[in-house]
Amino acid sequence: MITRHRAAAAAALALGLTGTLTACGDDGGGRPELSVGGAYIPRPAMSDMAAGFLTVTNKGGGEDKLTSITTPLARDVTLHTTKGTQMRQVGSLDVPANGELKLTSGGDHLMLTKLVHRPKLGEKVEFTLHFATSDPIKIKVPVEPMTYRPKD
Ligand SMILES: [Cu+2]
Secondary structure (H helix, E strand, C coil): CHHHHHHHHHHHHHHHHHHHHHHHCCCCCCCCCEEEEEEEEECCCCCCEEEEEEEEEECCCCCEEEEEEEECCEEEEEEEEEECCEEEEECCEEECCCEEEEECCCCCEEEEEEECCCCCCCCEEEEEEEECCCCCEEEEEEEECCCCCCCC
C-alpha cells in the first residue's frame, strides 16, 4: 500500500510541477512586461452586476496570466470567456509574450457582482489586476455610457 500511495503522490507532484513550469513561461527566459490600457465599465442598468473591459499589453518575451481583479466597487469579480453565445467562468486568462489580452464587449470580459453601489457616469473605479508572474497593477477605470464602444 505504501508504494501505491507514493506513486499517487509522485503523480500529483509531477502534475503540480508541470503547471508551475508552464506558468513561468519557459520559452527563451524572457520576462513579461505588462501595461494596461483602454479600460472602461459600461454603466450597468442595475446595481447588482457590471461588466469590465480592458487590454493588457505585454512587451516582454515571457507570457503571463491575469489571475484575478479586485476593486472596492464589487465584492466579487470573475473572469469570463465567450464562445459563440456561451459564457464560461475561467480561473485565469493568458497574456501571451509580445502580445495582448483584449477584454471586449462580446468577447472575454470581467464580471463584477455584489456591487457596493451602482456606478455613476464619470466615476473612476479603482481596479487592481493580479498576475501569475508580474506584480499587481492598479488602474482607474472610467464609467462610460451603456452604449459606449471604444475606437480601435
Ligand atoms: Cu460573463
